Amino acid sequence: MEIKAVRLAPDMPSRKDQVYRFLCDYHDRYLSGPSLSAIAAACHTNKARVQDAIRKLEREQLVHRTPGKKGGTIPSRHHADMVLRELEARGYIINPPGTPLIDLDQDGRLVVSADTVTNASLPPAHPCVHGAGQSDERDGHDGEFDKGRSL
Numbered sequence: 001m002e003i004k005a006v007r008l009a010p011d012m013p014s015r016k017d018q019v020y021r022f023l024c025d026y027h028d029r030y031l032s033g034p035s036l037s038a039i040a041a042a043c044h045t046n047k048a049r050v051q052d053a054i055r056k057l058e059r060e061q062l063v064h065r066t067p068g069k070k071g072g073t074i075p076s077r078h079h080a081d082m083v084l085r086e087l088e089a090r091g092y093i094i095n096p097p098g099t100p101l102i103d104l105d106q107d108g109r110l111v112v113s114a115d116t117v118t119n120a121s122l123p124p125a126h127p128c129v130h131g132a133g134q135s136d137e138r139d140g141h142d143g144e145f146d147k148g149r150s151l
Contacts, residue, residue: 014053015043015045015049015052015053016053016056016057018043018053019039019043019050019053019054019057020053020057020062020063020075022034022039022042022043023039023057023063023073023074023075024075024077026038027074027075032071032074033071033072033073033074034071034073035070035071036050036051054073061076062075062076063075063076064076
């Protein structure tokens, strides 16, 4: 199965975006980076334009490039996956299974497990009570503004 690059479109106004999408699609399929020739052929351009696009992507840290290696350009989002796989191969336990934060109850509804939520930045569980100062009324009047005051 051949991977075809997405044609340039209004929502993708640059060659750089076209090359990036092709790199992501290629890496998802083959778990490696494509050659410059493959990118150029798929994007209907030449190698010089592909190299320029890859340099721009590298400056923006969207790709990880290994100079001199065939197929050495991969999307950065996949670089983290490759590092995690390498650590797992060396015996490290990555993201050990634990109690899920979200689960299904007996009726099939999503519920949050209260035992696993420990984030102090979460909002309080009690509902907020709105005072008179938070309503649409101004100065305790019934919606009328003082004619002498400026807003």
